[in-house]
Amino acid sequence: MNVWLQENSWDEVEVLKEKSGGVIVIPVGSTEQHGSHLPLGTDTMVAMMLAEDAAKKTGIPVAPPLWFGWSPHHMVLPGTITLRPEVLIEVLYDVIESLSKHGFQKFVVINGHRIVNIPWMQISAERAQRVLGVKVVLFDPAYMSKEIVPQLGYGPVGHSEEIETSHMLYKHPHLVHLEKAQDNPVQKHELYSVDPAYPGDTLCYVPSTIKDMHKSVDAAGGTTGIPSKSSKEKGQIYHDHVVDNLVKVIERLKI
Incomplete structure (x- = not known):
């Protein structure tokens, strides 16, 4: 089964919907x-x-991805596009x-851009539920992987760090050039921590500024974390864990 909406004809989409x-998934990133070692589209x-x-495991279609997010702080390096x-x-x-006009009534929006995308996604999802009468679930891998991340020996959530690099x-x-990766360990902050995998998570969010990102660029080419700890094997364990959690969410919606 070809799950991608854009690769099916309209009558095939009708069958997929039934x-x-x-239920349909919308990937957003x-x-x-993403440093010198990962692609812009990570x-x-x-x-x-x-x-x-x-x-593929649940038999539901996937809408075309939204390739743009809110990334003003990453405008310090070429190629970044922010809306x-x-x-x-x-x-x-x-x-x-x-999609709701065509009969899709349950949406799983997958956020690949971590906490930065969440605020606007929440507003959009709330309005869709209120106005259109649909169900919208926001699925964030950072929160749905908090059990497995410590077991893999990953450090705190950063940017183009060992979590993203292993996954890729x-x-x-x-698309990964690990030989170009530069380590830049995440610094501990007494108040600021948005890593759900660690007990010190405070849910206290301080948006990064251009000044902050210039420091990251100077230190490690835009990377925050320890990508040298990455491995394909850990990436597979991480991926399978998150996919299993996503499948559980989808199956609940199908009821």
């Missing part, structure tokens, strides 16, 4: 710098590969509205 019980690719593997939150709210809402080594090794 088989899925009206970003196009932004966040979107993360959402896509989770969506695809879970969809205003108000634009992103409207884009996601319009995608959901369009497993699914897209040809």
Whole structure:
């Protein structure tokens, strides 16, 4: 079964909709710098590969990915594209509205861009539920992997760190240039921690600034974390764990 909506004809989509019980997945990510060793599309690719593997296991379709997110702090390096939150709210809402008119009523929006994307996604999802009468679930890999991350020996969530790098080594090794990776360990902050895998998580979020990112660029080419600890094997364990959790969410919606 080809799960990607854009690779099916309209009548094939009709069949997919009936088989899925009206459930569909929407991958959302970003196009932004991920150090010298990972591609700009890493966040979107993360959402896509989770969506695809879970969809194949559950028989549901996957909508075309949204390749853009809110990334103003990453504009310090070439290739980054950032959209205003108000634009992103409207884009996601319009995608959901369009699909709802064709009979899809339950949406799983996979966020590959971590906490930065969550605020505008929440606003869009709330409006879609209130206005369109649909069900929208936001699935964030960072929160759905908190059991496995410490077991793999990963450090705190950073940017293009060992979590993202291992994941990409497993699914897209040809796009990873580990020889270019630079370590830049995440610094501990007394108040600021948004890593659900660690007991010190405070849910206290301080948005990164251009000044902050310049420091990251100077230190390690835009990386925060320890990508040298990455491995394909760990990436597979991580991926399978998150996919299993995503499958559980989808199966609950299909009831």
